[in-house]
Amino acid sequence: MLLLLLLAFSFGCTEDYLDETEEYTIDSENYFNSEEDYYNAMIGVYDILQSTYVNVLLGEIASDNTLSGGESANDVIGFQQVDEMTHTPVNDNLDDVWDWNFAGVQRANYVLEFQDKTDFEGREMIIAEVRFLRAYFTFELLKWFGPIPIKGDERFVLGDENSIPRASTEEVYAQIESDLQFAIDNLDYTAPQTGRATKGAAMALLGKAHLYQEEFDQAADVLVELIENGPYALSNFETLFLEEGENNEESVFEVQYTGEEGAGFGCLQCSEGNVAVGFQGIRNYTGPLFEPGFSFNVPTQETYDIFSEDDIRKDLSILDIEAWAEETGATYVEGYKHTGYFNRKYLPRKNDNVGDANLTQPNNYRSIRYADVLLMAAEALNRGGIDDAQARMFLNEVRERAGLEAVEASGNVLTELIYDERRRELVGEGHRFFDLVRTGRAADNIEGFTTGKNELFPIPLEEIEFSQGNWEQNPGY
Numbered sequence: 219m220l221l222l223l224l225l226a227f228s229f230g231c232t233e234d235y236l237d238e239t240e241e242y243t244i245d246s247e248n249y250f251n252s253e254e255d256y257y258n259a260m261i262g263v264y265d266i267l268q269s270t271y272v273n274v275l276l277g278e279i280a281s282d283n284t285l286s287g288g289e290s291a292n293d294v295i296g297f298q299q300v301d302e303m304t305h306t307p308v309n310d311n312l313d314d315v316w317d318w319n320f321a322g323v324q325r326a327n328y329v330l331e332f333q334d335k336t337d338f339e340g341r342e343m344i345i346a347e348v349r350f351l352r353a354y355f356t357f358e359l360l361k362w363f364g365p366i367p368i369k370g371d372e373r374f375v376l377g378d379e380n381s382i383p384r385a386s387t388e389e390v391y392a393q394i395e396s397d398l399q400f401a402i403d404n405l406d407y408t409a410p411q412t413g414r415a416t417k418g419a420a421m422a423l424l425g426k427a428h429l430y431q432e433e434f435d436q437a438a439d440v441l442v443e444l445i446e447n448g449p450y451a452l453s454n455f456e457t458l459f460l461e462e463g464e465n466n467e468e469s470v471f472e473v474q475y476t477g478e479e480g481a482g483f484g485c486l487q488c489s490e491g492n493v494a495v496g497f498q499g500i501r502n503y504t505g506p507l508f509e510p511g512f513s514f515n516v517p518t519q520e521t522y523d524i525f526s527e528d529d530i531r532k533d534l535s536i537l538d539i540e541a542w543a544e545e546t547g548a549t550y551v552e553g554y555k556h557t558g559y560f561n562r563k564y565l566p567r568k569n570d571n572v573g574d575a576n577l578t579q580p581n582n583y584r585s586i587r588y589a590d591v592l593l594m595a596a597e598a599l600n601r602g603g604i605d606d607a608q609a610r611m612f613l614n615e616v617r618e619r620a621g622l623e624a625v626e627a628s629g630n631v632l633t634e635l636i637y638d639e640r641r642r643e644l645v646g647e648g649h650r651f652f653d654l655v656r657t658g659r660a661a662d663n664i665e666g667f668t669t670g671k672n673e674l675f676p677i678p679l680e681e682i683e684f685s686q687g688n689w690e691q692n693p694g695y
C-alpha cells in the first residue's frame with residue numbers, strides 16, 4: 219500500500235553493481251552525507267525493479283496473446299480474473315503492481331528529497347539515474363491505473379492520502395518528461411556499470427511517453443535521434459533471450475536478475491531472480507534444456523499462427539510443447555487452459571540457481587530493446603504523417619532480421635503492418651495489452667474487454683478507502 223511504503227532500505231544484491239552492496243539501514247535525515255550514501259540509496263531504487271516481473275506477466279495475460287494458465291481455475295485467482303476481464307478493486311496481483319511500483323517512486327523520492335544535501339563529483343549522474351527510475355515506475359503506474367498522486371521531490375507520508383489528490387494525466391506526463399529530459403542531459407550512452415540507466419534508455423522511454431500521448435512529432439524526433447546517434451544494433455535473435463544475449467548491443471534497458479539468492483512464496487518481491495520465468499515454465503517438465511515451472515501465461519494457437527513459416531522468430535519466441543516432446547522425449551503435465559504452447563523467450567533454462575528454482579531464475583527482462591525503438595519510431599513517423607519512407611526503412615530492418623521480405627506499403631496499410639510487426643516482435647514481453655489500448659483496438663481483440671472501463675485497471679480498494687473520498691476510483695469499478 220502506498221502509505222505503508224515508508225522506506226526501510228534493506229536490500230539484497232543483483233548482478234554486477236548490486237553485488238557490491240551490504241545490508242544497511244537509512245536513518246532518515248542523518249543519511250546522505252557522502253557519495254557512498256547516495257550510491258547505495260540509488261541501488262535501492264534499482265533493487266525494486268526486480269519486483270516488476272508481475273507487470274510483464276499480467277501485461278501479456280490481459281492481452282489476446284496468452285491465457286492465464288496455472289494448475290486450476292483457483293490457481294492465482296488474480297491472474298484468472300485479469301485474463302477473463304472480471305477483475306475488481308480487490309485483486310492481490312493488481313495490488314502488487316500498484317504497491318511495488320509505488321515503492322519504486324517512494325525510494326526515488328527519498329533520494330531526491332535530499333539531492334542537494336551533499337555535493338560531490340558525479341552527483342548529477344546519480345540524480346539523473348534516480349530520476350530515470352522514477353519516470354520508469356511512474357510511467358508503469360500511469361499505464362496501469364491512470365493518473366496517480368504525485369508529490370514532487372518529497373516522500374509520501376501518512377496523511378498525504380487525505381490531502382494530495384490524483385494528479386491529472388497531463389501533470390503526470392509532465393513529471394515523467396521532466397525526469398527523462400534531466401536524465402538525457404546528464405547521462406552518457408555507456409553506463410559506468412552493467413545494468414544502470416543510460417542516455418539511450420531515457421531517450422527511448424521519453425519517445426515512448428510521447429507515442430502514448432500521440433505526440434508523434436516529439437516521439438519521432440527523439441527516437442530518430444536515438445537511432446542515428448546511439449550505439450545500438452539488432453543482434454542475433456537465436457541467442458537474444460539466452461544468458462549469452464543479456465546486455466548485448468540490442469539492449470537499451472534491462473532489469474537485472476540473478477539466481478544466487480533463493481526466494482520463497484512468503485515474499486516474492488524479495489527474490490533476486492525473475493519470478494515470472496518460473497511461473498511460465500512447463501508444468502512437471504522432465505527433459506533437456508528447460509527447468510519445470512507453473513504453466514502460467516500460455517500463448518494461444520492464434521498467437522502462434524501470427525507467424526509465417528519462414529519467420530525465424532516463430533519457434534524462438536513460442537515453444538510448441540507437443541513437437542518438442544516428440545523431438546526430445548521430454549514429458550510434462552498439462553495445466554489449466556493448456557494450449558500446447560509456452561513463452562519460450564522467458565522459459566526457465568537449466569542453471570545453477572539456488573533456493574526454490576521456480577522463483578530464482580537469473581533471466582534478465584529485456585525491458586527496452588532496439589527493435590522496439592525501431593518500431594516505435596516507424597509508428598511515430600507513419601501515424602504522424604511525417605515520413606513513410608523512413609518508417610518503412612525502420613520496419614524493414616526488423617523484418618529483415620526475422621527473415622521476411624521488405625514491405626512497400628504506406629499510409630493506413632503501413633500502420634497496420636507496423637502494428638502486426640510489433641505483436642510478432644514483442645510477443646511474450648508484456649507490451650501487447652497496452653499497445654491495443656493506446657491505439658483503440660482492445661475491444662476488437664480482447665474477449666470480455668469493456669470500452670470505457672478496461673482501458674485502466676482499478677485502484678486497489680484499500681487505497682480508495684484510506685483516501686476517505688480524496689481519490690476517485692477509475693470508471694466502471
